[in-house]
Amino acid sequence: MFRMSRVLTAATASALLMIGTQSYAQTKLTAEMAMAAARAVQAYAEKDGSNPSTVVLDADGNIVLQLKGNNAAPHNIGLAERKAYTANLFKMKSIEWRDATMPGKDRASERQMPKVVPLGGGVPIMVGNQVIGGVGVSGTRGGQEGDTAGAQAGADAAAALAQRPVAQN
Secondary structure (H helix, E strand, C coil), rough: HHHHHHHHHHHHHHHHHHHHHCCCCCCCCCCHHHHHHHHHHHHHHHHHCCCCCCEECCCCCCCEEEEECCCCCCHHHHHHEEEHHHHHCCCCHHHHHHHCCCCCCCCCHHHHHHCCCCCCCCCEEEEEEEEEEEEECCCCCCCCHHHHHHHHHHHHHHHHHCCCCECCC
């Protein structure tokens, strides 16, 4: 009986170690993830008949993918980049950051930082609790809320690719 107990304890410990050593397949944004994000944004935009501009940034704020929507206004690509940058920098949706930094609020001075924009349409790409990048969208028919929903679809698609667990040996 004692021997069986030790075998079960060893098996349980081994299983726990295997679970503990599982990690995310990718914790850095890849081109594959950025393309998945862009495809998800485009799929979202098809529903409302828009063709927005999309920018996907890595955790350092570098452009991984930039897609100008067909017939998009010239300013949309720049706004999409700034929305992605804002979401990535502050690790929150840019629409939430917009509301948290309204004039008169404690964080209002953050709006003075270069490249940030207090508009909805930026969503961080999250893997667990880690931000690995940001998606920015500009030009949906739904305004800032529509841009945010499109960016969320993109961020979710990118994160889904990153969250494929791989056991470590």
